[in-house]
Amino acid sequence: MSHTTFPSIDPAAHLARVRERSPLIHNITNLVAMNTMANVLLAIGASPAMVHAREEAAEFTAIADALTINIGTVSPHWVEAMIEAAEAARLVGKPWVLDPVAVGATAYRRETGAHLLERLPTVIRGNASEIIALEAGGAGGRGVDSSDPAEAAEQAAVRLARRTGGVVAVTGEVDLVTDGRRLARVHGGHALMPRVTTLGCSLTGVVAAFVAGAEDTFAATVAALACYAAAGGIAGETARGPGSFAVAFLDALHALEGETLGPRLQLEMTDAT
Amino acid sequence: MSHTTFPSIDPAAHLARVRERSPLIHNITNLVAMNTMANVLLAIGASPAMVHAREEAAEFTAIADALTINIGTVSPHWVEAMIEAAEAARLVGKPWVLDPVAVGATAYRRETGAHLLERLPTVIRGNASEIIALEAGGAGGRGVDSSDPAEAAEQAAVRLARRTGGVVAVTGEVDLVTDGRRLARVHGGHALMPRVTTLGCSLTGVVAAFVAGAEDTFAATVAALACYAAAGGIAGETARGPGSFAVAFLDALHALEGETLGPRLQLEMTDAT
């Protein structure tokens, strides 16, 4: 397994494209994440919209550039809208990103996760416990916080990517991205990131913003995670705790550019095995 | 068109009245805006309450000093509560403010917007794309971010004000307020304001707080926008990005008073044509 920097992914170029196009990201996300996710998407240069009523979700997907679905606070009406929106995304060829929050915690989540998985997400982003549970179609993990390191989910991620034909990103202290063939590790970030709620959920939106209109979904996902980790590292330099970290993180995302990004990138590439 | 400072609107006096009365503002708003809007209303000196269940919405409107309705994340149960609350407001003579978020984006929003418009809002506050779409009863605008400058909505705003007998405020880089007869422009604010989510939605609450118990709805709306723009200008002086802007903005709203407000006011008045 070679650990060389992969030359063909240029996160700064992906970021510049997001800023130039300002993609409209349609999010059916959880109630905790909505405000933070919208601010994160604005800071990265995208245009967020939260639209979850069944009466309009699929219609909105068709006008958006990408869709995200997060099962953090699911309920029956929302699940119906999620499924219709995911199907609309497939139908019109819009990328969609699944965030299977705490998918192993209850029967309802396992069932919802399985229904959404059938709609073949373009990207799946979760923590290790979630990816393991989603892949196994079964139990695992108590809540929203992962009890496993990302590394533990490597095999599950590769299998899930091959089964869906999409990209799977497992985020943790070191992030892991695979399309079933290639495998990237993204280092960086900061220890305070998991102490601020919904930064993971918000990253799902950033992945969608990078993937929208990208030629290589794998590269775009790696670029999104790399930018996020870099902003986390910058924010961590001045933060005095999770409150000031959250503020500094939005400032850092907003100010992120090639020059500040370059020295912070720590990517490893290898073949998935 | 004369560009003189209009002498009869004194935003500082309106602000002092809000602080003294601490009006109870009943909000049926979107899920993204709730927390920020509550903090903005507390910072300006009002008392916010978010009550949207049909089982209690109209009853609560009767005890509140003003009502706001925002269609940012509508769903059927909420729409029913919105309509009942708007009717209760009219019945008991409480002012209510409509925020037609992304009203042109889907058929469901257009229909909801039309139903609410029939209940004759005391004030309508939106961005240019929303005011144009609401007035035309038709399509326009993709998401929540305006694709038109406020100026482009001037004629639609004047027509809408005349049709409803209320006040229409179009916010953007320069805000525009009209009651169909008078027309005010409010300058100021800061370029980071549209990069912080739901500051527009929150302004709708501030308008309601200023309009509650005011003799002149037009003057109160102008005063609310002027105070908001001044706080934005103050916050922009220390902000390092959208994260620190949001924090500084709440601090500035809370500290706002006649002395800091005065030098920042930039109002123009003219007749609506």
Added chain:
Amino acid sequence: MSHTTFPSIDPAAHLARVRERSPLIHNITNLVAMNTMANVLLAIGASPAMVHAREEAAEFTAIADALTINIGTVSPHWVEAMIEAAEAARLVGKPWVLDPVAVGATAYRRETGAHLLERLPTVIRGNASEIIALEAGGAGGRGVDSSDPAEAAEQAAVRLARRTGGVVAVTGEVDLVTDGRRLARVHGGHALMPRVTTLGCSLTGVVAAFVAGAEDTFAATVAALACYAAAGGIAGETARGPGSFAVAFLDALHALEGETLGPRLQLEMTDAT
């Protein structure tokens, strides 16, 4: 009535236990509070989860360490889930904390409050107006902000504690905690705390985190309030308004430890009369 520092409650020891165990707190809370409450729980060292669908709420209660129920933005589906979760908590012996937001404001809230009270909360935390209204089973208070000082609710709190066999906490400028036999007053905090939305709702989560697995619910509740007040005092030293207060408060909660906590504790103990 003796006003001596009660020697047997050691808030620092309670805090250390929360940090060590990182209890999973299941919250069915209001839409305004969700994000702030999750951040507050993370900052104190707990693991928050917001799960409110009837399809999974009771199942989730069984795997959590404690449950909180907050009626701030109730609607019928949520009330059903609240009742089922509260019953599940009783059945499996998990502590649960009731936050009766604005319970006196509407008939729907009074009815919901009464239904939940029948499920005998382990702790009830509210402001004075809410505790008075909940105890009386009747009207009182307009919105979410208390119109009474905590002291005014002392008798209602004692009666409510005796009737339910639980602990009642009335928060305000001085907090009051009683189990019907003992009565504690917690001083401290900061004047900006009521100017930041949902800090009271979030405290309900902190109470649950301290009560989970504690031997003495009364002592754990007092410890939670004492830690919260201390963090408020620390945050107030650097805050320039409610925006920077909210940020500094999360930082202070996260950094709180025995050494910083000790000099700030101001507890009084007496017998309930």
